[in-house]
Amino acid sequence: MIARKTERRRGEALEAAILVAAWETLIEQGYGNLTMEAVARRAGTSRPVIYRRWPNRAELAVAAMRHQMKVTPPTIPDTGNLRDDVVRLLQDVVARRTRMGTLISVELSEFFRETNSSPAELKTQIVSRDQRVMEVVLDRAIKRGEIDDQPIKPRIVSLPVDMLRNEMMMTLKPASDTVIAEIVDDLFLPLVGYRRPPAK
Template sequence: MDAAKTRRRGAELEAAILTAAWDQLVTEGYARFTFDAIADRAQTSKPVLYRRWSNREELLRATVRHRGAAASPQVPDTGNVRDDLIQALRRASGAENSVAAMLTALVSSHFDDVGLTPAELRAELLGSRSSSIETILERAVDRGEVDADMLTPRVVDLPFTLFRHEYVMTFAPPTDAAIVEFVDEIVLPLIRRA
């Protein structure tokens, strides 16, 4: 360890630790988000970390708060809502996006041992059969309730995309009120016949 690094104190030391913790999380995943690895990456010792955070969850929360405070998202203003939304979503999908990086690190850690992505596991679960949503929408087209031209693959997947999003963000199934909102306020307006 270099002597200058050992003299860091207070806010400077904490910022260095939290930056190292973020780097550890996004490059190595949550499984390797350990006090040993973070202390090594921050060029400090484990006792220094334990004086500030008593466990990995506390350190993770502090790391995420630190990263969130440092990020200053730019809100697009192109002059129209469509282009603003597209730009915002493109930025969110970029490698520099904190939320995307964090979710990828956390979720991928759970699949390291299995070797499959959630999409691959879903494909295994469904096999060659259609999803229930596809069947429901085909029936709705036959009854004249739904515009078949609106049923792109992304729109067909939208109900479960909303469901998965809610589940990933809360680690709990969507409430009944959320499910009704997904259908009534988001999906049906997209697919109903004019």
């Protein structure tokens, strides 16, 4: 790996460069090889600069993963019906998170020991948009008359993505369209009281 040429960067530009370097180091070498020196060399900066922002590599790793999720946000599908919207959303999760899921389940084992935390706790720190995206999808379904306008428990709202993420973490493989269909059709849609609007 060739170190990047040092540039005079400050503020957000420098922070983004460090986070990208940390993410790439995580992906390529795993958490065990995530050192401030390695990230500084890759980002073309110095260790003191990194330490001023993140006092240890665990916080840097979380920040790098959060930044990665921010720059690759989920799309909000609008197919015209709830069933296909949720399927598209889960397919997007598979496309964006396959590598992240492997990273969290395997390559971060040392991170969990070091921080005395769990994948669930890490999830709350780096994943924040999925439930809001699902809420938008559900709001559209209410307006179309596909589900009743009543409160849905947060655990049910997040169930499709949670189950999909668990599937990928357990198998270390991208979830198939068959698995996605089972999650949506057999579990999620019945729980939210989905009814397909009559054809016009």
